[in-house]
Amino acid sequence: MERMIEKFYKSLGKGKIYGTVCKKCKTFTFPPKAGCKNCGAHKMEWKQISGKGELLFYSSGNLPPLKFAKYHPYAYGGVELKEGPVFFTLIEGVPVSSVEAIEKQNKKMPMKVKAKVKKMAGTNIVVFKVVK
Amino acid sequence: MTHVGNLREKPVITGIGCTKFGSVLSTPEIKGLAFQELACEAAFEAMDEAGVDPKDIDAFYIGSMLSQTSHLYSQNTQIADWLGLEGKPGVHFATACATTNTGVGLAAMDVASGKYRNVLVVGAEILSSTATDNPLKKQPLDPGMLWYWTDFGVDQAYAYHHAYDIATAYGGLPTLGYAKKYGIPMEKMDEAMFAVHKAVRLHGSKNPKAYVQTTLEQEAKKAGFKNAWEFWRSRKNPYLAWPTRVKSALNTVDGASAMVISSKKEAKKYFRKEPVEVSGFHWASGNYPWYGRDPTDWSLDKEAFGAAMKMAKIKAKDIGYLDVHDCMQIYQLIESEICGYFKKGEAWKAFIEGRTTYKGDKPMNTSGGRHAKGHAFAASAGAEIYEAVKQMRGEAKGRQIPDEPEVSVVHNHGYGMHSAVTVLKR
Numbered sequence: 357m358e359r360m361i362e363k364f365y366k367s368l369g370k371g372k373i374y375g376t377v378c379k380k381c382k383t384f385t386f387p388p389k390a391g392c393k394n395c396g397a398h399k400m401e402w403k404q405i406s407g408k409g410e411l412l413f414y415s416s417g418n419l420p421p422l423k424f425a426k427y428h429p430y431a432y433g434g435v436e437l438k439e440g441p442v443f444f445t446l447i448e449g450v451p452v453s454s455v456e457a458i459e460k461q462n463k464k465m466p467m468k469v470k471a472k473v474k475k476m477a478g479t480n481i482v483v484f485k486v487v488k
Numbered sequence: 489m490t491h492v493g494n495l496r497e498k499p500v501i502t503g504i505g506c507t508k509f510g511s512v513l514s515t516p517e518i519k520g521l522a523f524q525e526l527a528c529e530a531a532f533e534a535m536d537e538a539g540v541d542p543k544d545i546d547a548f549y550i551g552s553m554l555s556q557t558s559h560l561y562s563q564n565t566q567i568a569d570w571l572g573l574e575g576k577p578g579v580h581f582a583t584a585c586a587t588t589n590t591g592v593g594l595a596a597m598d599v600a601s602g603k604y605r606n607v608l609v610v611g612a613e614i615l616s617s618t619a620t621d622n623p624l625k626k627q628p629l630d631p632g633m634l635w636y637w638t639d640f641g642v643d644q645a646y647a648y649h650h651a652y653d654i655a656t657a658y659g660g661l662p663t664l665g666y667a668k669k670y671g672i673p674m675e676k677m678d679e680a681m682f683a684v685h686k687a688v689r690l691h692g693s694k695n696p697k698a699y700v701q702t703t704l705e706q707e708a709k710k711a712g713f714k715n716a717w718e719f720w721r722s723r724k725n726p727y728l729a730w731p732t733r734v735k736s737a738l739n740t741v742d743g744a745s746a747m748v749i750s751s752k753k754e755a756k757k758y759f760r761k762e763p764v765e766v767s768g769f770h771w772a773s774g775n776y777p778w779y780g781r782d783p784t785d786w787s788l789d790k791e792a793f794g795a796a797m798k799m800a801k802i803k804a805k806d807i808g809y810l811d812v813h814d815c816m817q818i819y820q821l822i823e824s825e826i827c828g829y830f831k832k833g834e835a836w837k838a839f840i841e842g843r844t845t846y847k848g849d850k851p852m853n854t855s856g857g858r859h860a861k862g863h864a865f866a867a868s869a870g871a872e873i874y875e876a877v878k879q880m881r882g883e884a885k886g887r888q889i890p891d892e893p894e895v896s897v898v899h900n901h902g903y904g905m906h907s908a909v910t911v912l913k914r
Contacts, residue, residue, distance in 0.1 A: 361645050387646040412781055413664055417655030417729035422636045424651050432653035434661065434777065442780040446651040455730045459674060462664065481650050 360388050363402075368473045368480035373407065375439060376400035384439040387482075407471035408438040409484060413462055416452040423477045431458075435469055435484045446476070449486030492770065492795045495600035500755050500763035501592070501912070502748045503538025505530040506874045509699045509743040509862035511616040513628060518742060523558035523619070524570045527612040530744035530867070531571050535608065538748040539758040545748070546604035547577040549594060551587035551611045553865040553903075556637050557629065558612075559619040571608070583771070584641055585815065585863070586902030587611050588745055588870030592910045593769035595749040605754045611867040612744035634740065641903040643776040653729065657777070659737060659816040660729030665783030666821055667731070670833040674731055680836035681736050682720045684817045687845050691853065692860025694846075694887040697871075699741045699862030736817040741862030745870030747877075764877050767895075768800025768911035778905050784822045792907040793827040793899065800895075800911035804828025808893030809879050810850075811872045813901040814857040820844070823899055824852065827909075846887045854879060854887050869900040873910065880914045 360376075364387055367374050375386035379401055383394035386405060391398055414433025424430070424446075431447040447469070451457040469484040476483075507529045508517035518526065527550065535542060548571065550563045560566055564578030583590040588611035595607035615634060617626035635654065642652055667677040685704060692698040693706075702710075708719030719725065720735070728734045755763045772791040779785055797803070804827060812823035821835040829850060830838055838844060844852040855861045855875035858868060876896035878884045896912045 364646075413661050413783070415656040415660035415664065415729045415731075417653040417660065418726070419635060419655045419728060420651075420653055421639050421648070422632050423649075424653075425632070427651070430651060430653075432651055432656045434780075434783075436781065442777055444647065444650065444652070444657060444777050455727055458730050476651065477649075479649050483651075 357390070360390060364388050365480060368482065371473060373405050373471055373473065373482055374402050375405050375441070377403045384441060386437055386439065386441040386443055405471060406438050409435040409469050409471065410466035411435050411447060411450070411469045411484065411486065412442070412466055414447050414450055415458055427476065436466070443482075445481065446483045447486070448483060489791060489794050489798070490770070492799045494799055495596065497600055497752065498765045498767055499596045499599040499749050500752055500765050501873070501877055502750050502755050502759040502763050503534035503536065503540065504874045504877050505533030505537065505746040506697055506871045507744045508697050509741045509864055509871070512614060512742045513616050513626060523552070523560055523612055523614055524567055526614070526742065526744040527567055527610050528570050530612070530746040531608060531610045534746040534748050538750070539760060540606050540748060540750070541758070542572045544754070545573060545576065545606050545608050547598060548573055548608040548610065549579050549581050549591050551581050551591060551866045552613050553582055553584045553587065554613065554615070554637055557614045557618045571610070573608070582866060583906040583908060584902035584904070585813070585865050586869050586900035586906050586908040587866035588868070589873065589898060589900040589908040589910055590771055590902070590906070591870070592747065592749065592766055592873060593771065596766040596769065599749055599751050606748055606750045608746065608748055609870065610744065610746040611870045613864040613866045614742045615740040615864065616742050638903065647776045655729035655732065655737070659732035659818060662779070662783040662816070662822060663732050663818045666818060666836070669782065669784055670836070672836060677731060677836070678721070680821070680839055681733065681817060682717060683839040683842070684820050685720070685735050685859070686716065687839065687842070688814070688817060688853065688857045688860050690845055691887055692856030695856050695861060698856040698860050699739055700856070700860040732816060732818065735859065738815040738858040738863040741864050743862065743864035743867045743871065745867045745874055747870060747873060761881060762914060764880050765913045766910065767913040768796040768798070768802070770795035770799065770909055772907045774905055776904055784825070786822070786826060786907070788905055788907040789823060789826045789899070792909040796909035796911050797827070797897070800913065802895055802911060806895045807897050808891070809854070809876055809889060809896040810852045811876055811896070812853065812899040814853055814859070815863060815901065817857070817859065819901070820852060827897060827899070846884070846889050851889045854884065854889065869898070869908065872898050872900070876912055880912065
């Protein structure tokens with residue numbers, strides 16, 4: 357069995373963001389998984405994402421996990437990747453300063469966003485930044 | 489939808505049991521109880537009520553989600569003699585917060601297979617504290633630690649490390665999505681969530697086993713507010729993740745629930761009341777995220793409701809009582825529409841009109857749900873089955889639905905995410 361989780365995180369360190377594509381039905385999965393979410397096939401190919409996507413919605417919770425407590429408050433939202441999957445992560449470039457600001461900004465959805473690798477709480481992760 | 493076969497014969501629920509929900513550190517009825525003792529209290533109530541001789545319980549299931557608090561693994565071994573079931577086949581199982589809903593189906597299949605006659609299902613959870621090296625001492629559990637362990641239940645490989653935010657993902661965005669989908673102004677949406685909460689509190693105030701037993705109106709008055717709405721919108725009820733307020737979320741508690749599931753033939757031998765039939769059940773397991781562009785569109789729930797209702801041969805119009813997972817109260821709206829109890833976009837109005845209280849024409853979550861009754865992870869689903877059975881038998885006392893429901897549907901989410909639905913008939 358391939359060490360998929362290790363490969364995903366190590367690749368982020370080299371600036372590469374990988375997903376997987378099903379060899380059988382061509383469905384794109386992000387982040388990488390061993391099985392296809394659509395047809396269940398077990399043969400997946402690695403493919404970098406374009407990084408393009410649309411932010412669908414976001415808010416900011418007051419119960420962040422311990423690991424991310426030092427970044428609180430932060431925006432957390434759902435991004436639809438150009439390749440299809442919806443991925444939830446930290447969002448940069450949208451306000452979290454007040455409820456009113458979050459409400460106002462959510463009326464402007466969807467917004468174009470771009471993926472970037474960011475080191476947070478000791479781990480390289482994928483976050484999305486609003487494209488100006 | 490998954491192929492749904494049917495059981496050769498539908499088993500029944502006879503005895504049911506449930507402890508008071510609260511804290512083993514402070515709630516008088518359960519103060520000082522250990523995991524084993526909580527489990528026994530619920531299990532003994534269920535077995536005694538069923539009237540079954542313990543020798544005739546052929547197998548048992550014991551479930552809990554966080555063994556980090558009980559420090560008990562393979563709980564079936566350590567609980568067997570406590571339950572008086574030493575040497576019987578036991579299984580420690582878990583589907584997180586849906587555990588004791590899933591247990592109904594597992595036990596039903598066991599009985600229908602002919603291998604066992606009577607099966608005991610028990611769920612217990614301690615969330616206030618952890619066991620320590622000293623049997624006389626429990627260590628109070630920091631909420632940050634509790635959620636640290638709990639959030640590992642959500643796509644640990646990826647989502648957890650990608651700033652996973654439970655309040656936003658599970659509360660805020662589905663609430664925002666519901667309002668957006670049906671064009672409900674945010675202030676009106678807040679009013680709908682206020683109405684859901686008032687029903688939650690009304691039911692809790694009439695349930696002696698609930699953790700919170702005051703109504704929202706009583707709490708508002710005590711806090712010096714002139715009415716409940718003003719209190720709802722005040723700093724006393726801040727946003728957990730806009731637009732979800734703190735009071736729209738669960739309260740974590742300790743507790744246990746249990747039930748005895750038997751063949752109809754066996755139930756006739758020892759059970760003196762009207763048994764409730766396990767008519768249908770189904771589960772759907774999936775990883776995070778649980779929804780895409782539409783945060784109210786949950787494919788796992790559609791699958792579980794659809795297959796369970798098909799197995800039970802019921803339509804939405806047949807449901808007399810509905811209990812849905814309400815760790816976040818927005819799911820009272822979302823799930824009641826997914827299963828068809830309300831038409832799409834209609835649930836929020838029904839709550840404002842008060843139709844979902846025990847006195848209404850569309851009763852829901854009459855135990856007080858996971859805020860007022862409280863949420864003891866693996867034990868909660870069983871407590872909700874307990875409530876449905878009580879309502880169907882006409883034993884719910886101060887919160888009894890006037891026309892005892894003939895068909896009840898109970899839905900649960902197990903982090904994250906296992907959707908479980910059980911259909912009961914009398």
